[in-house]
Amino acid sequence: MRRCVVWLALLCMVGCGRAKPPAEIDPASLRQPPSGLVVGVTGTYGDQAWLGIPYAQPPLGPLRWRAPQPLPPWTDTRQARAVGSPCVQYASNLGGVAGPDGAVVGNEDCLYLNIYAPSYAATQVPSGAQRLPVMLWIHGGGNSIGEAGFYNGGRLAAEQHVIVVTTNYRLGPFGWLRHAALRDGATADEQSGNFATLDLIAALRWIRANIAAFGGNPDNVTIFGESAGGQNVFSLLIAPPAKGLFQRAISESGGLWMSTPSEGEAFTDDTVPGAANSSNEALLRLLIADHSAADRAAAKAKLAAMSPADIAAYLRGKSAADLLRVYPPYPHNGMIEMPKVFVDGQVLPAADPLALFGDANGWNQVPVMLGTNHDENRLFMFGDPAQVKRYFWVVPRLINESMYLITADYLARMWKATGADMPAAAMRRNASDVFVYRFDWDEEPSLLGADLATMLGASHGFEIPFVFGHFDLGREGNVIFTERNEPGREALSSAMRGYWAEFARTGKPGRGGKADGVEWSAWDPSAPDAPKYAVLDTPIGGGVRMSSETLTVQSVLDQLAADRRLSDPRDKCSVYYAMAKFSRGFSKAQYGDLPLCRDYPFEKYPWS
Numbered sequence: 001m002r003r004c005v006v007w008l009a010l011l012c013m014v015g016c017g018r019a020k021p022p023a024e025i026d027p028a029s030l031r032q033p034p035s036g037l038v039v040g041v042t043g044t045y046g047d048q049a050w051l052g053i054p055y056a057q058p059p060l061g062p063l064r065w066r067a068p069q070p071l072p073p074w075t076d077t078r079q080a081r082a083v084g085s086p087c088v089q090y091a092s093n094l095g096g097v098a099g100p101d102g103a104v105v106g107n108e109d110c111l112y113l114n115i116y117a118p119s120y121a122a123t124q125v126p127s128g129a130q131r132l133p134v135m136l137w138i139h140g141g142g143n144s145i146g147e148a149g150f151y152n153g154g155r156l157a158a159e160q161h162v163i164v165v166t167t168n169y170r171l172g173p174f175g176w177l178r179h180a181a182l183r184d185g186a187t188a189d190e191q192s193g194n195f196a197t198l199d200l201i202a203a204l205r206w207i208r209a210n211i212a213a214f215g216g217n218p219d220n221v222t223i224f225g226e227s228a229g230g231q232n233v234f235s236l237l238i239a240p241p242a243k244g245l246f247q248r249a250i251s252e253s254g255g256l257w258m259s260t261p262s263e264g265e266a267f268t269d270d271t272v273p274g275a276a277n278s279s280n281e282a283l284l285r286l287l288i289a290d291h292s293a294a295d296r297a298a299a300k301a302k303l304a305a306m307s308p309a310d311i312a313a314y315l316r317g318k319s320a321a322d323l324l325r326v327y328p329p330y331p332h333n334g335m336i337e338m339p340k341v342f343v344d345g346q347v348l349p350a351a352d353p354l355a356l357f358g359d360a361n362g363w364n365q366v367p368v369m370l371g372t373n374h375d376e377n378r379l380f381m382f383g384d385p386a387q388v389k390r391y392f393w394v395v396p397r398l399i400n401e402s403m404y405l406i407t408a409d410y411l412a413r414m415w416k417a418t419g420a421d422m423p424a425a426a427m428r429r430n431a432s433d434v435f436v437y438r439f440d441w442d443e444e445p446s447l448l449g450a451d452l453a454t455m456l457g458a459s460h461g462f463e464i465p466f467v468f469g470h471f472d473l474g475r476e477g478n479v480i481f482t483e484r485n486e487p488g489r490e491a492l493s494s495a496m497r498g499y500w501a502e503f504a505r506t507g508k509p510g511r512g513g514k515a516d517g518v519e520w521s522a523w524d525p526s527a528p529d530a531p532k533y534a535v536l537d538t539p540i541g542g543g544v545r546m547s548s549e550t551l552t553v554q555s556v557l558d559q560l561a562a563d564r565r566l567s568d569p570r571d572k573c574s575v576y577y578a579m580a581k582f583s584r585g586f587s588k589a590q591y592g593d594l595p596l597c598r599d600y601p602f603e604k605y606p607w608s
Contacts, residue, residue, distance in 0.1 A: 002436055014153060024080060028121045033213035035206070036074035041081050043116060043154035044470075050080035050115040050214070051149070056199070057108035064316055065182050067190050068111060068202040083149030084112025087171045088320045089141075092334030095461075096145035101332060104321040108174065113167040113540035115205055116153035117214050123566035132219035133504040134207060136246070137166040138200060140227030140253075140461065142335035144172040155469040160501035160513075161218035165207060165437065169199035169232075176340040178264040179279040183309035192344035193264060197235055204236075204331050205244035216523075222248035222504040224369075225465055230254020230419070235341050236364070238356050241349055243364045248507055250369040250500065252467070253460055255419040256353040257584035267300070277327055277338035283311070285326040286318065334385070357423055360430035363472055367498075367507035368427060370420040371533070372435035375457030377411035377582060382455050396450045402565075405454070411582055417551035418585025420533070424523050425550070426443065431509050434523045436533035439463040440541055441492060443485040452480060463536070466493040467500055488538030494542055496536060509534075516545040553586050561594055573597040 025059050029048045040050035056068035063069060071166045085356075086112035099105050117132070126132055137153065139146040140482070153164030157378025169175060173195030183191045189198055208218045223246045225233045230251035235258065237249055264405035266274030268281060278391070285300040293299035306314070313325075327336040343350050354361030381387045387404055398404045420436050428434045441462065444452035456462075465471050466489065471481045481489065498512025499520060511517030524530035531546040558578075566572045576594050579586055 006369050013149065022179070025081060026119075028119070030077070030122050031125070031213045033210035034073065035071070035210050037077040038080050039077055040115070042119070043156040043158070044152060046117045046119055047154035047158040048117050049154060052082050052112050053078070053080050053115065054084065054111060055113050055167070056111045056202050059111065059174075059195070060108050061541050064108065064174070065177055065195060067195065067198045068185060077608055079117075083112050083114055083147075084168060086147035087168055088174055088324060089145045089171050090324065090329040090334035090336070092141075092145045092332075094145065094333045094335070095139065095141050095147075096334055097147065097149060101334075102329065104324050105169075108170075108320055110168045110170070111199060111202075112148070113165055113206070114148055114153070115211075115214055116157040116164040116166075117216070118158050118161055120215060124243045125213070126215040127212070131212060131220075132161055132163050134163045134165060134216040134218070134221045135500075135504050136204065136207060136221060136223050137164065138169070138223060138232050139166070140225065140229040140231035141171070143196065143228040143231070144174065144329075144336045144338070145334045146171070146228075151464075152470045153468060153470065156497055156501065159469065160497055162501050163211060163214060163506055165203075165211075166366055169196045169203070171196065172340075173279075173282065173327060173334055173338065174320070175199070175260075176264070176338070176342065177279050178339075178342060179283070179311070179315070180265070180342075181308040181315070184308050184312065188346050192347040193342050194235075194259075194347040197232070197341065197347055198241075199240060200232060200236060201233070201239070201242050201245065203522070204242065208245060217593030219247065220504070221246040222250060224467075224500070225254070225458070226252040226254065226255065226461060231257065231341065234353060234423070235348055237368070238353055238363045240364075241347060244451045245406035246364075246366065246368050248367050248369075248504060250503065251371075251419070252416065252463060253372050253419060254370070255415070256423065258341045258343050258348070258353060260482050261342055261344055264339035264342055272455050275339045277336070279438070282323075282338075283315070286314075286322070289322070289326060316473075344352065351512040354422060354426055356390065356561045357426035358429050363427075365431050366434075367433035367436045367503070368424075369437070369503055369509065371439060371463075371536075372412070372416045372420050373439045373458045373460060373463055375408055375412055375442065376415045376460045378408045378455065378457050378459065379459035380582070381408055382459075388455070395448045396455065398455065401454070403574070406563075406565060406571075407578050408457075410556065410575050410579060413551055413556045414553065414579050414583040414586050418583065421550045422552055422585075423526065424532075428523050428525050434521060435503070435520060436507055436523055437520075438533055438535050438547070439466070440535055440537040441466065441489065443488060443538065443540065444480045445484065447479060458482070463496070466496045466536075469493050470495050481598070488528070488540055490539045492536065492544075499534075518546075520544075521546060523584050525608050557594065561596070569596045 024043045027118050043049040051091045085107035087559040088098050091103040097105040148166035148168045151166045157164045178193030231254045233249050233251040262272045263275045287293040287299040293302050329336050424434050424436045439459050442453050442457040499509040502513045503509045509520040520534045521531050523532050529548050532548050535547050
């Protein structure tokens with residue numbers, strides 16, 4: 001019962017539930033792309049689905065920490081009836097693979113994608129100008145958990161006449177790792193350490209070469225992703241190797257947080273220090289874990305005596321589980337904190353992404369949709385024992401409702417500033433087709449006397465079921481989707497599916513393909529009160545409408561400094577330090593302390 005209460009919010013973050021293929025092959029789904037003959041299944045929504053198609057060679061053995069290699073065409077007819085293995089990760093209920101805390105799950109042989117399309121006989125597949133828009137979904141999970149098989153694209157594909165592709169990509173230290181020893185014999189792209197970014201580019205190249213056989217238009221591809229998937233959308237927008245491989249981009253609750261090469265590689269005590277989970281720090285822990293060294297000093301001396309070839313062989317000789325275990329996960333969610341998505345100067349420019357978006361030549365200019373949710377961080381706060389007490393391990397109650405809601409409000413405002421408004425304003429200087437949204441649905445029921453609409457609201461990831469139109473999240477997740485809120489959420493989901501698909505078709509969400517739909521206009525920089533973003537909500541919450549309030553990091557800090565609800569300076573500092581800890585786009589080093597907080601040490605607050 002405790003899992004039901006604690007995890008119902010986390011389960012709905014992932015949006016769609018692991019895809020379960022029907023038992024029987026659909027003979028009408030036989031297709032012949034250049035990769036080889038493939039036959040799929042009938043999907044949940046009357047769609048056709050091809051599950052578990054490999055798009056590159058398995059990155060095993062010598063291919064670990066190498067760019068994904070092209071896969072030779074298969075010669076037999078491939079039965080694409082089951083999703084491929086998830087990539088290596090810790091077990092997690094938060095959009096990943098379920099299992100005991102700390103268990104290592106998945107496989108390095110994981111570079112698979114899934115295709116969902118409207119149902120067509122083999123002789124009626126759209127061709128030529130009739131080919132359908134393609135939408136490539138990039139899952140979230142902190143770039144360290146998650147899998148493509150958790151998302152069912154069938155309803156979006158069948159109803160909106162688009163092709164939906166979901167893809168795996170390498171995660172954590174398998175997807176992002178920089179070390180000098182791994183650069184020996186590596187290509188320039190491989191030397192970047194951005195192996196997962198290269199996986200996504202490889203998936204896009206596979207789509208370009210093969211998707212026409214499924215009725216998709218290789219010249220009209222939209223990338224869309226949420227959270228870390230949204231971050232990866234941003235990274236592909238600035239990646240020179242990705243130029244021309246997609247024509248639209250949607251980032252849902254993403255951000256521009258990226259790592260420098262030194263953060264990813266250096267020791268923590270170097271002159272330019274690395275992160276606590278840099279590759280060299282992880283190597284030291286590996287040497288201690290296998291008893292090659294007694295402590296950090298001995299491990300550092302041993303590592304200094306090893307040649308680059310020895311280090312590379314040592315790393316490639318370790319099992320996936322041994323490698324992952326030197327990166328401790330967050331309790332109960334499996335994600336790991338480590339440098340990822342390197343601004344290396346090759347795969348990604350060595351520059352501030354926000355500045356790149358303000359430069360007409362700094363990014364792969366395509367129509368863009370960006371957005372965040374009204375209550376992003378309540379999802380994470382709900383699981384924090386410093387914020388929510390659980391009586392008898394089951395019944396949740398807010399410890400300080402006022403501070404909970406105010407803190408959540410500022411965290412969400414900072415996410416909107418850094419993940420939507422500031423990137424949109426930068427892009428709008430040199431591009432006109434920039435569209436922004438805020439997702440506001442918060443009609444959860446009460447459970448065991450707990451008002452989930454207050455505790456969770458429009459939390460992080462809650463927009464995903466609305467985008468896919470798939471609300472069956474299993475017994476626990478379905479607690480928040482009730483008969484009472486079904487009419488409103490189905491209406492909102494219908495509108496959102498229409499907007500997302502219309503954007504994929506034309507580069508503008510317009511009226512979502514509905515004659516009576518609300519017009520979603522582009523970000524208008526002409527005046528402060530000109531329309532900037534669409535509010536996505538049910539009629540009870542005010543409906544879909546345009547709004548104009550925009551935020552920056554500085555404006556959020558100014559609002560906090562002037563907030564009369566927080567009469568005690570210590571409460572303002574508590575909120576400030578929450579933003580400093582959890583708002584990745586906000587750097588205390590860059591913006592400094594609030595003046596009134598300089599005498600309040602960080603470690604006194606629960607967020608520390």
